[in-house]
Amino acid sequence: MSETNTVNNDLTLDIKEDSEIFLEFLSEVHDHLEESESNILSIEDENCDYEVINAIFRSIHSIKGSAGFLGLTDMQGLSHELEALLDKARKGEISITQEIIDISLSAIDALRKLRDNLAIRVDIELGKITGTDTSQKEQPIDIQPFVDGITSILNDDSKPRETESQVNINNSEQTDDFWAKDDAEPSKEGFLGEILLDEGTITQEQLDKALEDGNKKIGEILVDDGITTPDMIEMALSEQKPIGKILAEKGIITEPQLDNALKQQGKKVGERLIDSGATTADSIDSALQSQQTQRSMKLQARTVKVDTGKLDNLFDLVGELVIANTLICGEMKSVNNNGTSKNLSQLTKITKDIQDQVMSMRMVTLKQTFQKMSRLVRDVSQRSGKKVKFIISGEETELDKNVIEEIADPLVHILRNSVDHGIESAEDRIAKGKPHEGSVSLSAFHRGGNIVIEIKDDGKGLQKERILQKAIDKGLVSNQSSMTDNQIYNLIFAPGLSTADKVTNISGRGVGMDVVKKNIEKLRGKVDVTSQEGVGSTFTIRLPLTLAIIDGIVVNVGGTKYIIPTVSIEESLQPKQEEISTVKNQGEVINIRGNLLSLVRLHKLYNIKTTKTIPWESIVVVVEGAEGKYGVLVDELLGQQQVVIKSLGDRFKNVKGISGGAILGDGKVGLILDVTGVREAFVGHN
Amino acid sequence: MKKVLIVDDASVVRLLIKKVLKQGDFDIVGEAVNGVDALEKYKEFKPDIVTMDITMPEVDGIQATKDIIAFDADAKIVMLSGIDQKEMLWQAIKAGAASYIVKPFEKDRILSTLNEVINSNNSGS
Structure with missing residues (x-):
């Protein structure tokens, strides 16, 4: 365009003026990179199909385009190279090697750094942070090595396409594809048709007919029969969804039939299924049509992106709404009006529904976190030269987004330790008769109102003697004779204890497990470890579903109200006189059906004046903390309530046994007991 | 005001095009991804x-051009493409696209191309 360019024609953008565009770009690039990374990692896992590489290509292409607009030459340049590499891969011109996967991952890391640098620049421009803030500084990054790395691979594409270590790209078909290939070989494991025949799903006649046509492609047969047109077939071929799947979904063949058949037959299932008479030509046509519908339906699941700040505000407001509602209900109890109480219960119900909805908005799956961990395990195992199989399960489990944000660091620490210290070298493993490849699993699941995240390795396990010796050396324990194995293992969470022979750059330097424990406790969670020497270790993290609300039993001690989280409560009872006694070295104990539990008098612990000091005239609540069960002596039970947790602020953070406050139904403040902390405070008190 | 539909999977690009088009006599009636x-x-x-x-997920711009032309033979479609997609551009033109703009985009170029395409076909149907 040689015509006179007006000012501002080159579309240079100003961060301040076009902040909306820049912020959008940052979030878009973030999403693209996350998605690409997990896609690349999935290539590594197993045979990949064309669509996965295509998706990565599109993401990187999109970054390149947008970066070009915004004049971000580094990001544009690097994504351009990566795109070129992916383009060749998706066209099948080069095969995916470990080298390509590695360079793609590091290029994505570099792009991420470039993005983060831009984010900092934008924040500075928008005045969100000051340029002098050292924690938020741009990290200069040189993209040249990555560009060179990719170029050298691109220039070296004369390599033979098939070598041992390559990951196969299934270039046009998914592994469970239903379209027979011309060169389809008779499978030794039995044809699908025979399987279906055995099961009585189809008749011999139907099978024979299918076998007659066996050498043709289904598309050709259908066209020959005049049932459909080449266009229709082409459309079908361009679909990614296997026809068999759609037939199964439409109920023409059943999912178990299909699965079973696929399992027995191996990966290749021919057109015999489709043409075997188990389905008709009509069904295929309508299946083809339904592909179209499904495609557009998929697009209708629309989402809206919301600023998390707004979400937090909404959540706080709903918390206030719940409290206000509780207050009104409390005040109106005395008013005996049928209409009012009916309306009130309606209001309560709606409030509860709103609360549930808002809660669910804050729930996010662990998927992204787990994906990050799979990258971490991959990197750590590569760096330490160990072969580690990483198994993930339960990544669909949902947690409060605030918990998700905080849980990544502890997981990183534990996983690093498992790979670096837990898993032995391949030689050691073989010598011990273990498979040379170590295994680490990360799983998440619900258990009793909690989310449990478990990290399990099959490494050498924790060395009990060593831990104990170190703990004694550091003066962390004095009397080891009374400690159980589990108590000893859990000493690794004590400050200043690291069991590594030497400090490596991977697993840190002794600032580890105690920080892990602190972080998890901050989330009102618990972590512990079990281990068996030579067999492996298991770390178990228990987390609350949400940080914001708990179900609790309100109890009264003197004039003070406490809330005990319902999940911690085993039972409550009024003991008999003969069930209470004092044991040496233990203090007061209560005998509950033969089990001796120590009795914590809350009024003594927190110095409250009360008239109810005789256990058999008061109530004992049996709770379970990290250290086991014990009884809490309280004046009376006041009722059950869901409360919104309020932080007590820094001033009270050192009060042991109290995890927060909450506004109760009568508008007064109740203190939330942390049963593990109460027990610790009690032990310290005595 | 002429009604424009912007099709691009990158929201940044959509925002940019909107920014440019707002300076001309255009009304952005919709965006597609x-x-x-x-x-x-x-x-x-x-x-x-x-x-x-x-380049877009699900169905790309070339197929979309075919689909739209099949629905409305008079549809006026301008392709926006990268410099390295000339081959694809040709396919798009064959599919019925009226014109194209190659990146890096310039404001004047976008506005003039769109105006030209809209006016060219006034006598058409």
């Missing part, structure tokens, strides 16, 4: 002109 979406939005909004990206 892929080829399927593009056809639906075209049917819904009946725009005077469409700006179309090529």
Whole structure:
């Protein structure tokens, strides 16, 4: 365009003026990179199909385009190279090697750094942070090595396409594809048709007919029969969804039939299924049509992106709404009006529904976190030269987004330790008769109102003697004779204890497990470890579903109200006189059906004046903390309530046994007991 | 005001094009993020002109151009493409696209191309 360019024609953008565009770009690039990374990692896992590489290509292409607009030459340049590499891969011109996967991952890391640098620049421009803030500084990054790395691979594409270590790209078909290939070989494991025949799903006649046509492609047969047109077939071929799947979904063949058949037959299932008479030509046509519908339906699941700040505000407001509602209900109890109480219960119900909805908005799956961990395990195992199989399960489990944000660091620490210290070298493993490849699993699941995240390795396990010796050396324990194995293992969470022979750059330097424990406790969670020497270790993290609300039993001690989280409560009872006694070295104990539990008098612990000091005239609540069960002596039970947790602020953070406050139904403040902390405070008190 | 439908999977690009078009006599009636979406939005909004990206998930810009032309033979579609997608551009033109703009985009170029395409076909049907 040689015509006179007006000012501002080159579309240079100003961060301040076009902040909306820049912020959008940052979030878009973030999403693209996350998605690409997990896609690349999935290539590594197993045979990949064309669509996965295509998706990565599109993401990187999109970054390149947008970066070009915004004049971000580094990001544009690097994504351009990566795109070129992916383009060749998706066209099948080069095969995916470990080298390509590695360079793609590091290029994505570099792009991420470039993005983060831009984010900092934008924040500075928008005045969100000051340029002098050292924690938020741009990290200069040189993209040249990555560009060179990719170029050298691109220039070296004369390599033979098939070598041992390559990951196969299934270039046009998914592994469970239903379209027979011309060169389809008779499978030794039995044809699908025979399987279906055995099961009585189809008749011999139907099978024979299918076998007659066996050498043709289904598309050709259908066209020959005049049932459909080449266009229709082409459309079908361009679909990614296997026809068999759609037939199964439409109920023409059943999912178990299909699965079973696929399992027995191996990966290749021919057109015999489709043409075997188990389905008709009509069904295929309508299946083809339904592909179209499904495609557009998929697009209708629309989402809206919301600023998390707004979400937090909404959540706080709903918390206030719940409290206000509780207050009104409390005040109106005395008013005996049928209409009012009916309306009130309606209001309560709606409030509860709103609360549930808002809660669910804050729930996010662990998927992204787990994906990050799979990258971490991959990197750590590569760096330490160990072969580690990483198994993930339960990544669909949902947690409060605030918990998700905080849980990544502890997981990183534990996983690093498992790979670096837990898993032995391949030689050691073989010598011990273990498979040379170590295994680490990360799983998440619900258990009793909690989310449990478990990290399990099959490494050498924790060395009990060593831990104990170190703990004694550091003066962390004095009397080891009374400690159980589990108590000893859990000493690794004590400050200043690291069991590594030497400090490596991977697993840190002794600032580890105690920080892990602190972080998890901050989330009102618990972590512990079990281990068996030579067999492996298991770390178990228990987390609350949400940080914001708990179900609790309100109890009264003197004039003070406490809330005990319902999940911690085993039972409550009024003991008999003969069930209470004092044991040496233990203090007061209560005998509950033969089990001796120590009795914590809350009024003594927190110095409250009360008239109810005789256990058999008061109530004992049996709770379970990290250290086991014990009884809490309280004046009376006041009722059950869901409360919104309020932080007590820094001033009270050192009060042991109290995890927060909450506004109760009568508008007064109740203190939330942390049963593990109460027990610790009690032990310290005595 | 001429009605425009912007088709691009990158929201940054959509924002930019919007920014440019607002300086001309255009009314952005809709945005689509892929080829399927593009056809639906075209049917819904009946725009005077469409700006179309090529590389998009689900259904790409070339197929979307074919689909839209099949629905409305007079549809006016301008392809927006990268410099390295000339081959694809040719396919798009064969599919019925009226014109194209190659990146890096310039404001004047976008506005003049769109105006030209809209006016060219006034006598058409």
